Amino acid sequence: xxxxxxxxxxxxxxxxxxxxxxxxxxxxxTSIFSKSKDVANTSIEKSKETVxxxxxxxxxxxxxxxxxxxxxxxxxxxxxxxxSK
Numbered sequence: 001x002x003x004x005x006x007x008x009x010x011x012x013x014x015x016x017x018x019x020x021x022x023x024x025x026x027x028x029x030t031s032i033f034s035k036s037k038d039v040a041n042t043s044i045e046k047s048k049e050t051v052x053x054x055x056x057x058x059x060x061x062x063x064x065x066x067x068x069x070x071x072x073x074x075x076x077x078x079x080x081x082x083x084s085k
Contacts (some may be wrong), residue, residue, distance in 0.1 A: 018025060
């Protein structure tokens with residue numbers, strides 16, 4: 001039966017402490033939020049760089065495949081010309 005009283009007392013004490021230290025709490029919260037914002041922005045930038053690198057790799061691979069296909073076509077054309085002679 002004393003538990004609700006103790007919980008109420010703790011919540012009330014916390015509220016009074018928060019009210020009296022509101023300036024410090026506000027500063028700390030602002031500091032934490034700005035740090036988390038910086039971390040999020042850094043993560044976004046790193047993600048963008050990674051995506052750009054992946055795109056470049058995919059484009060280079062596609063170009064390489066195209067070159068190999070062209071070489072195979074040229075070789076096949078040479079073989080066909082030689083066979084027809």
